[in-house]
Structure formats: structure tokens, C-alpha cells
């Protein structure tokens with residue numbers, strides 16, 4: 424499996440799958456995209472955007488295709504995105520996660536700040552430089 428930086432355009436086919444699964448996926452201006460490939464096939468993606476003036480990064484659009492799940496692909500994508508953010512000067516990372524991704528956020532030190540709906544829980548991570 425490989426993790427690579429990608430673009431919204433390159434990920435179009437797998438983004439369609441995520442949308443069919445009920446995910447809302449948007450190319451927020453300034454987004455960075457990472458994808459996982461297994462034997463050259465797109466298996467999943469994550470994105471984030473940085474708001475430097477606010478010292479903030481937002482993690483978004485986390486998705487792994489059903490047939491590739493539960494083998495650590497998301498964890499690898501998650502780490503690639505954290506590595507990227509660690510070299511940018513931000514003080515806080517925010518995200519809204521589902522029940523399926525919450526465990527991963529908590530494992531990397533994010534704290535829950537409450538649920539905005541039945542589906543989404545807001546989480547934050549304060550970075551110390």
C-alpha cells in the first residue's frame with residue numbers, strides 16, 4: 424500500500440463512491456488531499472485545509488472503500504495528514520467525525536467537544552510547538 428498526495432480531480436472516481444455511501448465531500452479552497460493505493464487501485468482518501476491566520480487546520484473527508492476497510496489504511500492516511508500539519512504553524516486541528524472514525528481521532532490525542540448531530544462528533548487537538 425502507498426500513501427500519496429493527490430488532488431480532488433484525481434480522486435473523482437472514489438469520491439463518487441463516498442458520496443453514494445452518504446458522505447458529503449467538498450473541495451474546500453486550499454485543501455490538501457492524500458490517497459491510499461493498493462496494487463495501484465485507489466482505496467481511500469483524506470483531506471485537510473489550513474487557515475494560517477487563525478492558526479487552524481481542519482481535517483475533512485475521511486473515506487476508505489468498504490472492501491479495503493479494517494486493515495489499517497485509514498490509520499496510515501491519518502498519520503500522513505498529521506505529519507503534513509506538523510510542519511505547518513498551526514495551534515489547533517479541528518474535525519467532525521463519525522462513529523467509525525472517532526476511535527482513530529481519540530487514539531491520536533484528539534478530544535471530543537460535543538456532538539452536533541446524531542451522526543457527527545466534533546473533536547479538537549491542541550498542538551504544542
Ligand SMILES: CC(C)(COP(=O)(O)OP(=O)(O)OC[C@H]1O[C@@H](n2cnc3c(N)ncnc32)[C@H](O)[C@@H]1OP(=O)(O)O)[C@@H](O)C(=O)NCCC(=O)NCCS
Pocket residue numbers: 444446483484485486487488491492493494495496497498499519520521522523524525526527530
Ligand atoms: C472510518 C473509515 C475511514 C476507517 O477506515 P479503515 O481503513 O477501515 O480504518 P483502520 O483499519 O485504519 O482503523 C483505524 C481505526 O479507526 C477506527 N475504526 C475503523 N473502523 C471502525 C468501525 N467500523 N467502527 C468503529 N471504529 C472503527 C478504530 O479506532 C480503528 O483502530 P483499531 O483498528 O485499533 O480499532 C472507514 O470505515 C470509512 O470510510 N467509513 C465510512 C465513512 C466515514 O465514516 N468516514 C469518517 C468521516 S470523518
